[in-house]
Amino acid sequence: METHRVQWQELRRLCQRLMTREGMSEADALVCADNLVDADLAGVESHGVSRMTNYMKRLRTRVVDPIGKPETVRESAAGIYVDGKNAMGMVVGDYAMRKCIEKARESGCCFAAAHHSNHFGMAAYYTMMAAREGMIGFCATNAPPNLAPWGSAEKYMGTNPFSISAPTKEEPITLDMAPSVVAMGKIILAAKLGQKIPEGWVVDRQGNPCTDPEIGQYGTLLPIGGPKGSGIAIFTEILCGILAGAACGPHISHFWKDFENPQNVGHVFWAVDIDRFCGLEYFLAEIEKTLGEMKSLDKTPGTQEVFMPGEIENRRRARRKAEGIEMPEGVYEELRTLAAQYGVPFEI
Amino acid sequence: METHRVQWQELRRLCQRLMTREGMSEADALVCADNLVDADLAGVESHGVSRMTNYMKRLRTRVVDPIGKPETVRESAAGIYVDGKNAMGMVVGDYAMRKCIEKARESGCCFAAAHHSNHFGMAAYYTMMAAREGMIGFCATNAPPNLAPWGSAEKYMGTNPFSISAPTKEEPITLDMAPSVVAMGKIILAAKLGQKIPEGWVVDRQGNPCTDPEIGQYGTLLPIGGPKGSGIAIFTEILCGILAGAACGPHISHFWKDFENPQNVGHVFWAVDIDRFCGLEYFLAEIEKTLGEMKSLDKTPGTQEVFMPGEIENRRRARRKAEGIEMPEGVYEELRTLAAQYGVPFEI
Numbered sequence: 001m002e003t004h005r006v007q008w009q010e011l012r013r014l015c016q017r018l019m020t021r022e023g024m025s026e027a028d029a030l031v032c033a034d035n036l037v038d039a040d041l042a043g044v045e046s047h048g049v050s051r052m053t054n055y056m057k058r059l060r061t062r063v064v065d066p067i068g069k070p071e072t073v074r075e076s077a078a079g080i081y082v083d084g085k086n087a088m089g090m091v092v093g094d095y096a097m098r099k100c101i102e103k104a105r106e107s108g109c110c111f112a113a114a115h116h117s118n119h120f121g122m123a124a125y126y127t128m129m130a131a132r133e134g135m136i137g138f139c140a141t142n143a144p145p146n147l148a149p150w151g152s153a154e155k156y157m158g159t160n161p162f163s164i165s166a167p168t169k170e171e172p173i174t175l176d177m178a179p180s181v182v183a184m185g186k187i188i189l190a191a192k193l194g195q196k197i198p199e200g201w202v203v204d205r206q207g208n209p210c211t212d213p214e215i216g217q218y219g220t221l222l223p224i225g226g227p228k229g230s231g232i233a234i235f236t237e238i239l240c241g242i243l244a245g246a247a248c249g250p251h252i253s254h255f256w257k258d259f260e261n262p263q264n265v266g267h268v269f270w271a272v273d274i275d276r277f278c279g280l281e282y283f284l285a286e287i288e289k290t291l292g293e294m295k296s297l298d299k300t301p302g303t304q305e306v307f308m309p310g311e312i313e314n315r316r317r318a319r320r321k322a323e324g325i326e327m328p329e330g331v332y333e334e335l336r337t338l339a340a341q342y343g344v345p346f347e348i
Numbered sequence: 349m350e351t352h353r354v355q356w357q358e359l360r361r362l363c364q365r366l367m368t369r370e371g372m373s374e375a376d377a378l379v380c381a382d383n384l385v386d387a388d389l390a391g392v393e394s395h396g397v398s399r400m401t402n403y404m405k406r407l408r409t410r411v412v413d414p415i416g417k418p419e420t421v422r423e424s425a426a427g428i429y430v431d432g433k434n435a436m437g438m439v440v441g442d443y444a445m446r447k448c449i450e451k452a453r454e455s456g457c458c459f460a461a462a463h464h465s466n467h468f469g470m471a472a473y474y475t476m477m478a479a480r481e482g483m484i485g486f487c488a489t490n491a492p493p494n495l496a497p498w499g500s501a502e503k504y505m506g507t508n509p510f511s512i513s514a515p516t517k518e519e520p521i522t523l524d525m526a527p528s529v530v531a532m533g534k535i536i537l538a539a540k541l542g543q544k545i546p547e548g549w550v551v552d553r554q555g556n557p558c559t560d561p562e563i564g565q566y567g568t569l570l571p572i573g574g575p576k577g578s579g580i581a582i583f584t585e586i587l588c589g590i591l592a593g594a595a596c597g598p599h600i601s602h603f604w605k606d607f608e609n610p611q612n613v614g615h616v617f618w619a620v621d622i623d624r625f626c627g628l629e630y631f632l633a634e635i636e637k638t639l640g641e642m643k644s645l646d647k648t649p650g651t652q653e654v655f656m657p658g659e660i661e662n663r664r665r666a667r668r669k670a671e672g673i674e675m676p677e678g679v680y681e682e683l684r685t686l687a688a689q690y691g692v693p694f695e696i
Contacts, residue, residue, distance in 0.1 A: 077455035078456045107425040152645040152651070154645035164583050225529060231525060241638065242626065245625070270457075277422065278590065286596075290589065294497045297504060300556075301554065303499040308497070
């Protein structure tokens with residue numbers, strides 16, 4: 001497969017420019033572009049600039065409001081309740097997490113819940129903002145349905161990811177995961193490639209085990225640990241759908257298909273100021289010791305290195321910042337088409 | 349197997365009396381007894397009064413301090429940093445969650461982190477305290493090692509459970525789970541019964557798949573979703589071990605075997621006042637609708653009813669409160685022995 005090597009700053013500038021052409025402010029467009037490019041840097045390409053064509057269509061059709069400004073509609077010493085005003089999810093996420101960090105500095109911790117939002121990109125982006133400020137960051141979002149409550153074969157909850165991040169003396173340690181065994185993208189890919197899939201990834205529409213991805217792609221993803229992952233997804237709906245005042249799973253409109261009805265996705269964010277608990281200096285010394293102990297444990301047969309959550313992504317981010325991002329031809333051409341369409345110089 | 353039917357209030361009274369004989373105050377002993385009996389009411393017998401003999405030995409040897417009084421050593425508008433003073437874990441948990449609820453009422457949310465604590469019983473007990481006050485409750489604890497970081501075959505993290513609970517118009521909905529596929533108790537039981545165990549529960553000491561529980565009971569439990577469950581367990585250590593200023597997995601002394609070194613277990617607690625976000629009335633109406641939708645989805649073949657997290661436990665609790673708790677002969681006799689030893693009337 002042909003690829004192009006692109007520099008992250010140029011890629012970010014291109015995405016930013018494109019989004020301003022649909023009316024977004026320079027600052028808001030930068031926040032969105034930064035989130036997408038950071039996903040590509042980290043190797044989470046599913047949440048990177050490959051989504052630009054869709055984001056641009058959502059802005060163009062105004063199913064997402066390019067000039068929406070998130071507003072805090074209820075505020076307490078350690079809580080903000082945010083109306084996302086149907087802005088891009090990244091704009092809502094950046095607003096809410098920034099405010100959480102600021103208030104956590106005063107109060108010890110702060111929790112934010114946001115409704116009237118949209119797909120917010122890579123969750124780790126927000127939690128790492130907090131970690132870089134010497135805090136524990138947490139966030140979660142709901143999403144259109146892909147998972148069934150345990151015992152049911154009907155999709156209801158989204159693949160509702162959550163992320164948590166903590167500072168270290170070097171880069172933050174960051175978990176960013178969905179409660180499903182795999183992403184639906186993996187099943188769609190197997191169908192394209194004509195491959196079988198292992199039992200345990202997905203069930204068919206009647207709830208039977210399924211190893212044929214042609215059937216599986218219309219089925220329901222299985223949660224990790226059965227009722228455990230199902231419970232995590234249900235509580236993410238409760239936090240992001242209900243507590244945040246947004247829609248729940250099946251009432252969220254489709255990101256790829258529906259350009260008429262705003263999604264009304266909900267998110268929650270939470271920052272804890274380490275200095276109000278064990279103290280940052282102690283924390284950094286202890287986490288270095290603890291992660292060091294874990295990394296030097298005996299390995300399973302065939303394992304070269306024990307990786308901490310987000311460690312592979314951190315290394316990839318550093319390497320790609322230095323050496324550029326390898327971009328598949330298809331994504332590169334999509335961006336070239338967008339640039340031509342909007343009369344933006346294609347300089348990546 | 350012979351069983352005895354006992355009333356929960358009488359069982360609680362017996363456990364409370366026993367613990368006061370080791371110097372605990374009436375109030376502290378009641379908190380501990382209530383947690384244990386609530387686990388038996390809910391059907392979580394592993395965390396119920398079957399542990400009384402061990403708790404009493406821990407009090408008697410003073411490896412747990414019967415008169416330890418948890419203290420808030422650092423406080424902010426939405427945070428408390430607690431020294432558990434080596435009290436019973438339930439005393440620390442009750443203190444921290446009560447204070448969280450109180451401060452969340454003022455500030456919107458509150459987060460507590462506690463060190464110098466001990467095994468705190470059933471996690472759901474604390475989160476349901478918050479749910480009954482119209483809040484979202486969250487808590488987690490670390491524990492002696494049973495899980496390896498993904499890629500390693502050596503135990504490091506505990507089976508670190510977490511719980512989250514939310515109010516409904518009836519009983520709270522509550523998730524209480526460990527990030528391992530099964531509890532070590534299940535493997536020990538299979539070894540006792542001479543049964544094979546399925547692949548995917550545990551690996552042997554070299555990290556190889558293991559279906560023989562005789563070997564597996566000395567191995568390492570597998571996390572749900574591979575690196576996902578491992579990541580959850582690692583972050584629980586970071587929160588409960590490091591942020592809370594306690595010990596991490598392998599540095600926690602053994603609950604059943606070590607009667608000389610205090611455990612220094614850590615916990616975190618968190619309460620969010622729903623009224624500062626979407627509002628309690630809205631929340632209760634929406635959660636009723638959402639849970640109702642989930643319960644009426646199509647079922648998988650063989651499923652009679654789709655249960656929400658904690659729903660089975662809620663029903664069991666109501667039934668056992670009305671009809672009594674069926675207690676196995678072994679546990680009944682252990683309690684009788686304790687009662688005789690401490691000169692407490694055996695009235696259950």
